[in-house]
Amino acid sequence: DAGITQSPRHKVTETGTPVTLRCHQTENHRYMYWYRQDPGHGLRLIHYSYGVKDTDKGEVSDGYSVSRSKTEDFLLTLESATSSQTSVYFCAIRTATYEQYFGPGTRLTVT
Amino acid sequence: QKEVEQNSGPLSVPEGAIASLNCTYSDRGSQSFFWYRQYSGKSPELIMFIYSNGDKEDGRFTAQLNKASQYVSLLIRDSQPSDSATYLCAVATLNSGGYQKVTFGIGTKLQVIP
Numbered sequence A: 001d002a003g004i005t006q007s008p009r010h011k012v013t014e015t016g017t018p019v020t021l022r023c024h025q026t027e028n029h030r031y032m033y034w035y036r037q038d039p040g041h042g043l044r045l046i047h048y049s050y051g052v053k054d055t056d057k058g059e060v061s062d063g064y065s066v067s068r069s070k071t072e073d074f075l076l077t078l079e080s081a082t083s084s085q086t087s088v089y090f091c092a093i094r095t096a097t098y099e100q101y102f103g104p105g106t107r108l109t110v111t
Numbered sequence B: 001q002k003e004v005e006q007n008s009g010p011l012s013v014p015e016g017a018i019a020s021l022n023c024t025y026s027d028r029g030s031q032s033f034f035w036y037r038q039y040s041g042k043s044p045e046l047i048m049f050i051y052s053n054g055d056k057e058d059g060r061f062t063a064q065l066n067k068a069s070q071y072v073s074l075l076i077r078d079s080q081p082s083d084s085a086t087y088l089c090a091v092a093t094l095n096s097g098g099y100q101k102v103t104f105g106i107g108t109k110l111q112v113i114p
Helices: none
Strands: A005-009 A010-013 A019-025 A031-038 A042-051 A055-056 A064-070 A075-077 A087-094 A100-102 A106-110 B011-014 B017-024 B031-039 B045-050 B054-060 B062-068 B071-076 B087-096 B100-104 B108-113
Touching: A005 A087, A010 A019, A019 A031, A019 A106, A031 A064, A031 A075, A042 A075, A042 B031, A042 B100, A055 A064, A055 B100, A075 A087, A100 B045, B011 B017, B017 B031, B017 B045, B017 B087, B017 B108, B031 B062, B031 B071, B031 B100, B045 B062, B071 B087
Parallel strands: A010 A106, B011 B108
Antiparallel strands: A005 A019, A019 A075, A031 A042, A031 A087, A042 A055, A064 A075, A087 A100, A087 A106, B017 B071, B031 B045, B031 B087, B054 B062, B062 B071, B087 B100, B087 B108
């Protein structure tokens, strides 16, 4: 499982509240990613990180921010949650040989 | 045109048959190709990757790549009910800065009928 954990695994929150999702890895991989997965859209990249404090936007980054203060942790923050951000969120790491491995996911519901 | 296209299915095959899953991509500069299996409610699991034209076999799985036709496929021999899942095709392009942009298809749902 590439030593990836995500927390929380499930969350229900109200519109307008901030939400932070955490991804933790134990294998010191440089690259980490946040994706969301929605029916009919597949997996879409939100943000990624290529090192401590080095992050960049993906294709669906509006309304999201990220931070990486330690190699092992990559945080995704929804500044003010909206119903359109109801989704399943996956964290992933990339190995030195370019394979990506995914964490177990967080199911987020915004009411 | 979507960057990575897959038929969403469902693709139904009888147990013991060969399941053939197909994927086309639009970026001729794509370099790496991956197949993930995703069970309902679970995260994607990497099952195959291929970088060069031709076939790559791993157990009951064979990945096939044809860069000229921009086509990648996954064959599952002796299909089992436990193979019933959604199969995601992913295509990666590496830029000069070392960033690997990965684009996923929407996945093909496979049903193996006992």
